[in-house]
Amino acid sequence: MNATIAAVRKTFSYKAICDALWQANPISKQVLGICSALAVTVQLKTALVMSLALTLVVAFSNLFISLLRTQIPRNIRIVVEVSVIATLVILADEMLKAFMYDISKQLSVFVGLIITNCIVLGRAEGFALANPPGRSFVDGMANGIGYSSILIAVAFIRELLGAGKLLGYSVVPAAFYEAGYVNMGLMSLAPGAFIIIGLFVWLQHALLKKK
Amino acid sequence: MNSSLKSIGFAAAMCVVCSILLTTASSGLQHFQQRNVLLDKKKNVLKSVGLVDEEADLSSAEIESLYALKIRPLWIDRTGSIVDEDRRQGDELPMYLYLQDDQIQAYILPIDSRGLWGRILGYLAIKPDGSTVAGFTVYKHSETPGLGGEIEKRWFQRNWVGKQITNRQGSLVSITVAKGAVADRVEKEKQIHYVDGISGATLTGKYLSGGVKKILDQYEPISIRFRQNQVSPDI
Numbered sequence: 001m002n003a004t005i006a007a008v009r010k011t012f013s014y015k016a017i018c019d020a021l022w023q024a025n026p027i028s029k030q031v032l033g034i035c036s037a038l039a040v041t042v043q044l045k046t047a048l049v050m051s052l053a054l055t056l057v058v059a060f061s062n063l064f065i066s067l068l069r070t071q072i073p074r075n076i077r078i079v080v081e082v083s084v085i086a087t088l089v090i091l092a093d094e095m096l097k098a099f100m101y102d103i104s105k106q107l108s109v110f111v112g113l114i115i116t117n118c119i120v121l122g123r124a125e126g127f128a129l130a131n132p133p134g135r136s137f138v139d140g141m142a143n144g145i146g147y148s149s150i151l152i153a154v155a156f157i158r159e160l161l162g163a164g165k166l167l168g169y170s171v172v173p174a175a176f177y178e179a180g181y182v183n184m185g186l187m188s189l190a191p192g193a194f195i196i197i198g199l200f201v202w203l204q205h206a207l208l209k210k211k
Numbered sequence: 212m213n214s215s216l217k218s219i220g221f222a223a224a225m226c227v228v229c230s231i232l233l234t235t236a237s238s239g240l241q242h243f244q245q246r247n248v249l250l251d252k253k254k255n256v257l258k259s260v261g262l263v264d265e266e267a268d269l270s271s272a273e274i275e276s277l278y279a280l281k282i283r284p285l286w287i288d289r290t291g292s293i294v295d296e297d298r299r300q301g302d303e304l305p306m307y308l309y310l311q312d313d314q315i316q317a318y319i320l321p322i323d324s325r326g327l328w329g330r331i332l333g334y335l336a337i338k339p340d341g342s343t344v345a346g347f348t349v350y351k352h353s354e355t356p357g358l359g360g361e362i363e364k365r366w367f368q369r370n371w372v373g374k375q376i377t378n379r380q381g382s383l384v385s386i387t388v389a390k391g392a393v394a395d396r397v398e399k400e401k402q403i404h405y406v407d408g409i410s411g412a413t414l415t416g417k418y419l420s421g422g423v424k425k426i427l428d429q430y431e432p433i434s435i436r437f438r439q440n441q442v443s444p445d446i
Contacts, residue, residue, distance in 0.1 A: 072221065073214065073217055073218040073221055075214070075218055076218045076221065079222065080221070080225055083225055083226075084229075086229075087229045087232055087233060090233055090236075091232070091233070091236050094236050094237060094240050094244070097240070097244045098240040098243035098247065099243065101244075101247035101250075101251060105251075108356050108360070109356060168268075190357070
């Protein structure tokens, strides 16, 4: 058992995911992709869908760009990267419109804005261009998971404190409200997201420094 | 030269592949998307008269059956008379009735207004007195999320309920989106014709006010008939 754990720990995937979750987290360490993290974290549901969409887009854009990496002419590589990403994002958007219409209306422009999310282009440019497809795909997945972890944590806190709900279900007992508990309106507004993300960034930097 | 040719060739191939992918996806999914849009419209008709709550998670079948049961779509001509489906000339106006136990509870007008960045589409429901707003919804717009986009939010739409489109003398004054909160900005006796505006979205409010006024003008003949109690449910 211990041997398998040790073996898993040595794999590239494990390291990539750990890195993206903690030491090089795209949001809390590299402070990328903040725009969408502020906008879609009012509710857990939209954050989950956004996380899923972004993770798939990063993973597949990494995969395709890595597959093409020997072919892509250097002078137009950014153009090529952006067109791959844009194609994937539009596909994701069309899928959402076809199968999850209500959520796609709530996410509105932010799915489209994945195109401009620095995480995606950053991984394409910084990793996929220089690494084989398998590794690039895992790297994309890992970064998507890193982004998702913060997004979901922020959305969890904001929906719980701001609306007293989780995934749309009330979790704060009615007795609390009768006893004078009030939802924190600030959490459902953009400043709430700024504060929560700021706290995450601070917490992580403090913990990393200690080590 | 060779390398530029290669770049151009690569870019061209890229364009072709991407466009084929996107076209396939778009035409393949169009059927599902259109169904969603239609259903969303019906849901918004129901929402404008308070039959469906924003938060309620109804299945598509439930919405369809509720719509079929309570809503009757019809067409009216410029003089406000109802036109039979097979006698339509092409310039009639669409409208919906909300019926409950064979009584008209409200009539619903489709809103198609200019916005700051694009059209604002929604519904305005008016009670059978021909003046009191029963509800307002927006199902499609291109306004900035967080600013003009707030028109699709509940707090904005809830303000419309109970407002009057006519003054005491019975003439049409429409509903105007105020520049700020109604309580601070508008004289007491006129507050019944104004709804709270959205800060940072003055222009959206201005265009929406204009659009609603225009639509209410168009539908004024039928509204007058409602005010004079001339519309019966069995038309």
